[in-house]
Amino acid sequence: MSDTLAITLRGVVKRYGSNTVLRGIDLDIRHGEVTCLIGPSGSGKSTLLRCMAFLEEHDAGLIRVAGDPLGFDAARNRLPQTEIARVRRNIGMVFQQFNLWPHMTALGNVAEGLRQVLRLPKRQAQERAMAHLTRVGLADRASYYPSQLSGGQQQRVAIARALAMDPKIVLFDEPTSSLDPELTGEVLNVMRSLADDGMTMVVVTHEIGFAAHVAQHLVFLDEGQVALEGRAGDVFAQPWHPRLRQFLETYLDRGASVLLG
């Protein structure tokens, strides 16, 4: 059953001290689909995404990636570090703050995992890294350092870095939120072309337009729970859920009026 699913979450709970941030999340991420996570600030979107990469350790529940338990098995035994690393290898992560390594060139950033983790010979790693930079339209910036790149370019390098490891699923946490408005387009375009190629993607975003046009699966998170989920078209066509409606209405001011009838 779960091998047809990219990621499954069952009863996932996450607390920070006495603050319960995720209150029992059940969610299926299907292969080849773009899933968008939307919701008000503080609803737990980032936390949920970070749990899927085991950057945060969930306090209860079970997460499976490509069928294998992530971090803890069903009996809540912590899995060995090598097993965590192996399961995590299915996942690529793109951060809001890019998080490129400033002392490496664009090419160096993308090639790092190929060299250090996959142990490819230098030339082969650089060729593959170059191919990924080309894919995000940055072949001519290969020898630039992050400080010499615009935000949009940095984020595209970060996407290339994630893709270079050949993940089955790529997670994006508000990939355009720290970009100037005129730079969001180039990043969204790369993501759209990835989606067209059938990449499985989970995207936390405030770009309602992107969610409406690219996502197949939409998840509305509210106060640490999945308040509503479904096919993106259906959810947007009929935002009957009062909290979702309220949430979307805040976007009317920002020019996303096309979405609401």
Next chain:
Amino acid sequence: MSDFSALREAMPEIVDGLWLTLAMWLAASALGLVLGLAIALARRFGPVWVDRPLWAVVGVIRGTPFLVQIFLLYYGGPFIGLELDPTPAGLGGLALYGAAYFSEILRGGLLAIPPGHVEAGMCIGLSRLQIVRRIMLPEMTLLVLPASVNMFVVLLKETAVLSIITVPELTMAVTGFGSANFAFSQAALVLAIVYWTLTELTGGLGRLLERRLDRFKLA
């Protein structure tokens, strides 16, 4: 000036003193840096029972004058069976002093690395050791460069304190000449000029290096 013959006579000693100052400075800096890095890493990644005692030792060294430390080491050492000649005692003391400060500088550098840079490494599949070696240490180096150059300068100036336990370094040699020839203020002036020249050179070198490394700066 009749002092010239006296100066010529004292010159070899003064030159030796200069060399010893440079040698003590560079050796103590290198030792202090290596030991400081070890302390910083142990405190950052080690268990509490490693962190606590190191915190205490570093605090004591940073909270007392170097002059007092060197007295303790040189004159107090024999009471615990640690009998050292002036030069090794001076080198050890200066290296420990440097290590305490360097450990704080480097620890601050490690803590200033954006956590996301480490997380990006984890997501790529780098091991803990690879993350430290490939990401944290290089980024730390960039972050601590200005403070480290400053510490090198401090260590150079503190070598003068070693004259108090009769290490025949520059200050010892020049003040010796000065008191033998009743030329204290001239001797002090010469010392000031030499130390200031050396610290300016160090600072200039540091700024040059910083400019060279500018493109690695975080955006």
